[in-house]
Amino acid sequence: MRTLHVEGNTWAHRLPARGKLLGLAAFSVALFLTHDILLLGLAVAVAGAVHLGVGLSPAEAFRRLRPVFVTIVMVALFSLLFNPLREAAVTVLRLTALVLFAATVTATTAVAAFIDETTALARPFERLGLFQAADVGLAIGLVIRFVPEILDRHRAIQEAHAARGLKARWTTTLVPLIILTLRDADTVAAAIDARGIRRH
Amino acid sequence: MNADHRVPDLNIRFENAGVSYGARVALHPLSLTLGERRVAVIGLNGSGKTTFARMINGLAQPTTGRVLVDGLDTAADAKAVLGRVGFIFQSPQNQIILPVVRDDIGFGLKSRGLNKAAIEAAVDGVLDRFGVRDLGSRRAHELSGGELQIAALCSVLVTGPNVLILDEPTNQLDLRNRALVERTIAGLSESVIVISHDLELISDFERVLVFDRGRIVADAPAAEAIARYREIAA
Numbered sequence: 001m002r003t004l005h006v007e008g009n010t011w012a013h014r015l016p017a018r019g020k021l022l023g024l025a026a027f028s029v030a031l032f033l034t035h036d037i038l039l040l041g042l043a044v045a046v047a048g049a050v051h052l053g054v055g056l057s058p059a060e061a062f063r064r065l066r067p068v069f070v071t072i073v074m075v076a077l078f079s080l081l082f083n084p085l086r087e088a089a090v091t092v093l094r095l096t097a098l099v100l101f102a103a104t105v106t107a108t109t110a111v112a113a114f115i116d117e118t119t120a121l122a123r124p125f126e127r128l129g130l131f132q133a134a135d136v137g138l139a140i141g142l143v144i145r146f147v148p149e150i151l152d153r154h155r156a157i158q159e160a161h162a163a164r165g166l167k168a169r170w171t172t173t174l175v176p177l178i179i180l181t182l183r184d185a186d187t188v189a190a191a192i193d194a195r196g197i198r199r200h
Numbered sequence: 201m202n203a204d205h206r207v208p209d210l211n212i213r214f215e216n217a218g219v220s221y222g223a224r225v226a227l228h229p230l231s232l233t234l235g236e237r238r239v240a241v242i243g244l245n246g247s248g249k250t251t252f253a254r255m256i257n258g259l260a261q262p263t264t265g266r267v268l269v270d271g272l273d274t275a276a277d278a279k280a281v282l283g284r285v286g287f288i289f290q291s292p293q294n295q296i297i298l299p300v301v302r303d304d305i306g307f308g309l310k311s312r313g314l315n316k317a318a319i320e321a322a323v324d325g326v327l328d329r330f331g332v333r334d335l336g337s338r339r340a341h342e343l344s345g346g347e348l349q350i351a352a353l354c355s356v357l358v359t360g361p362n363v364l365i366l367d368e369p370t371n372q373l374d375l376r377n378r379a380l381v382e383r384t385i386a387g388l389s390e391s392v393i394v395i396s397h398d399l400e401l402i403s404d405f406e407r408v409l410v411f412d413r414g415r416i417v418a419d420a421p422a423a424e425a426i427a428r429y430r431e432i433a434a
């Protein structure tokens with residue numbers, strides 16, 4: 001099981017998980033309150049610098065975020081179809097800054113701390129009878145835990161295509177990826193039940 | 201959270217319990233009692249072994265009859281049964297939720313309302329039991345297959361079950377890791393039910409159930425049951 005967490009002792013690692021999550025939430029809101037390209041560009045530069053300070057090489061940082069960057073480019077191209085260039089640029093800058101900051105929080109926060117903090121932050125909603133706070137924490141922890149696994153699985157399917165001399169296309173990789181992911185998700189769900197992690 | 205909580209005489213009872221999925225019968229209704237310390241379940245792929253084992257801790261519910269663990273119905277008293285029956289899956293990497301072994305072992309105790317110090321003590325206790333304290337600080341993806349099995353075992357045993365079900369515990373392990381897992385299983389004080397194709401692993405078990413097409417076709421000491429299994433597989 002690989003993880004998105006990066007071992008280290010930088011200032012970002014030392015910040016409390018709750019502070020990072022609340023900071024990320026505030027930063028996200030702030031990004032959507034401005035349309036100033038210069039300000040958003042500055043946010044991207046700061047977010048990029050902070051992200052590179054967590055102990056990843058630029059190549060590794062880019063490799064980890066490449067799928068998200070591809071998605072952002074697709075969103076930008078779609079935005080260009082209906083909006084002026086400036087609007088598309090605002091979208092790209094906003095999402096890029098957001099992704100870089102979120103990736104920094106993910107890289108510097110252990111999954112266990114994520115689960116503990118999101119569970120604690122969800123407690124008020126549990127008191128309102130909306131959902132179980134522990135389930136929210138567990139769900140977020142599982143998402144973070146599974147992202148590298150799904151990417152590994154996708155790579156394995158691509159290699160299986162290559163081994164058979166086939167070109168890997170999303171039309172032929174998506175279905176096996178979904179099937180494998182759902183099958184493992186069943187096992188993980190059974191393991192969670194068997195270990196008594198959800199006791200309500 | 202330790203061995204003191206274990207009930208010494210475990211009793212698992214199948215009362216005409218079977219599982220069907222529509223017209224397909226996964227396990228024909230069967231009645232038996234398991235009380236031995238070491239029970240193995242063998243059979244060809246798709247013969248009903250795993251369904252049988254999953255019924256013991258309530259992961260699979262009978263569509264006919266019932267299964268009782270120490271008198272507790274696996275359907276009606278599911279939570280209590282889960283506390284008594286631990287389950288190690290075929291792929292331990294899917295059982296380990298958190299990246300760091302120590303965090304993962306303690307994770308199953310958080311929902312029990314224990315404070316941090318009690319969780320830490322329980323985690324240390326179970327790691328020390330197998331002499332693998334150093335495993336605690338390691339990341340699960342760095343572990344060998346055998347170490348991964350031990351980590352999964354610790355994550356289950358820390359909750360103090362009376363009986364442990366291991367599904368193919370030596371599957372895909374090299375000889376060294378297989379020996380590590382075999383030694384560990386042999387040293388367990390809990391009752392153990394092992395599902396396996398590894399006939400050497402279960403060769404000294406007190407009782408071996410042989411499954412074929414959803415039925416038990418042999419229920420005997422290891423040597424006799426393995427001979428019967430070889431006949432079926434031939």
